[in-house]
Amino acid sequence: MAENMNPLAPTAVFTTQHVSSPSLYPLLCRLGKAACLVALCALGVAVYLLPSPIDPKPHVLKGPPPALEGPLAVNTRLQKGRRVFTGKLHGPESFTADQDGNVYTGTVDGKLWRIGPDDTLTLITQMGQDIPECGSSPDYEPVCGRPHGVRLDRRGQLIVADSYLGLHSVDPQTGQKTLLLANSEGAEGRPFAFLNGLEISPQTGLVYFTDSSSRWGRRHVKLEVIELNALGRLLTYDPESGRVAVLLDSLYMPNGLALSPDEDFLLLAETSIGRILRFWLKGPKAGTQEVVLDNMIGYPDNIRLSASGDAFLVGITTPRFRKLLPPFLDAIAPYPALKRFLAKVVPLGWYNVLLPRHAMVLELALDGRLQGSHHDPDGTVTRAVSDVFQNPRGGRTYLGSTDQPYLVVVDGWQS
Numbered sequence: 001m002a003e004n005m006n007p008l009a010p011t012a013v014f015t016t017q018h019v020s021s022p023s024l025y026p027l028l029c030r031l032g033k034a035a036c037l038v039a040l041c042a043l044g045v046a047v048y049l050l051p052s053p054i055d056p057k058p059h060v061l062k063g064p065p066p067a068l069e070g071p072l073a074v075n076t077r078l079q080k081g082r083r084v085f086t087g088k089l090h091g092p093e094s095f096t097a098d099q100d101g102n103v104y105t106g107t108v109d110g111k112l113w114r115i116g117p118d119d120t121l122t123l124i125t126q127m128g129q130d131i132p133e134c135g136s137s138p139d140y141e142p143v144c145g146r147p148h149g150v151r152l153d154r155r156g157q158l159i160v161a162d163s164y165l166g167l168h169s170v171d172p173q174t175g176q177k178t179l180l181l182a183n184s185e186g187a188e189g190r191p192f193a194f195l196n197g198l199e200i201s202p203q204t205g206l207v208y209f210t211d212s213s214s215r216w217g218r219r220h221v222k223l224e225v226i227e228l229n230a231l232g233r234l235l236t237y238d239p240e241s242g243r244v245a246v247l248l249d250s251l252y253m254p255n256g257l258a259l260s261p262d263e264d265f266l267l268l269a270e271t272s273i274g275r276i277l278r279f280w281l282k283g284p285k286a287g288t289q290e291v292v293l294d295n296m297i298g299y300p301d302n303i304r305l306s307a308s309g310d311a312f313l314v315g316i317t318t319p320r321f322r323k324l325l326p327p328f329l330d331a332i333a334p335y336p337a338l339k340r341f342l343a344k345v346v347p348l349g350w351y352n353v354l355l356p357r358h359a360m361v362l363e364l365a366l367d368g369r370l371q372g373s374h375h376d377p378d379g380t381v382t383r384a385v386s387d388v389f390q391n392p393r394g395g396r397t398y399l400g401s402t403d404q405p406y407l408v409v410v411d412g413w414q415s
Contacts (some may be wrong), residue, residue, distance in 0.1 A: 149198025
């Protein structure tokens with residue numbers, strides 16, 4: 001024990017009696033509340049001063065979504081499909097087929113695949129670097145690649161629109177890749193950020209494609225949809241000359257596109273505002289655009305001509321339903337300040353809880369009229385559809401998705 005410490009000297013003793021003193025307790029409570037209020041105010045100021053990743057403009061949609069009646073009446077046609085390659089194909093987004101009935105698709109891990117008529121699965125190539133992390137997170141997509149639009153050209157080569165790595169030609173037998181147009185090259189001095197839809201003219205060989213945004217890459221697609229700015233373009237690539245041309249600019253997330261049977265026009269999906277345009281390629285309206293469908297029941301992804309050639313099939317990536325409250329994106333569309341705040345504080349993955357588990361395909365007549373729909377109303381087989389491809393040599397319909405870990409095949413299609 002230290003010399004100058006007297007064990008008998010009086011010491012200060014603190015007990016709960018002192019803390020719970022009637023005169024001190026209210027003061028501590030007031031101080032605690034004040035401290036909490038100051039902390040909340042400081043947090044609010046910090047969040048307010050934090051820069052938002054998006055720069056939205058106010059936008060008002062045409063009206064509430066249409067009712068599920070008439071050609072939109074709910075049915076269970078898509079539940080006739082079945083899942084295949086579960087755990088092997090993750091997010092098969094788009095499809096094409098060759099003369100032998102082989103089907104080709106790309107997945108979130110940057111891989112390009114061939115599906116044989118006997119359901120064999122063969123890896124063709126990796127669009128980017130083949131590292132173990134590929135497919136584990138969207139953050140690796142710029143390194144691994146993410147093939148979206150896939151078509152066969154007149155020479156039997158695969159033309160692939162990789163969201164990050166540009167337009168490529170790929171030999172379907174050897175997997176050899178040839179870069180046709182890098183995202184960094186872009187068009188008219190503006191690089192590409194999100195290559196997406198693809199279509200090739202059988203008549204001319206011209207490649208039509210979309211750049212969904214000049215600001216956001218695919219891994220930030222939710223920010224692109226929330227921001228709701230017209231940053232996309234429709235373009236062409238001439239494989240003979242290498243020339244790139246811009247057909248339409250200032251589009252709202254242009255996505256899938258499909259040529260008409262006579263190639264006099266193409267249909268183009270503007271995903272973020274639920275709209276489909278017709279762009280005329282021939283005739284007196286050549287070079288002009290018009291709205292075919294607006295205020296749609298959902299957000300359109302890819303558009304494909306049916307195997308019979310008498311209808312367009314539109315995959316709906318997320319439906320818009322009229323319930324007690326308006327759809328989330330409809331509700332926030334007119335309020336840029338609210339969207340900027342949400343982009344600061346809400347993790348992108350949290351928005352998935354708002355997505356209805358209701359898959360849908362729309363069937364359009366060649367003039368663009370809605371003539372029917374196909375549903376999986378509770379997501380039993382699939383909860384979203386990115387592409388609807390009917391293989392003319394196999395009789396099957398393939399339903400794509402952006403992130404589901406399987407492929408859905410429908411063996412009989414009821415129009």
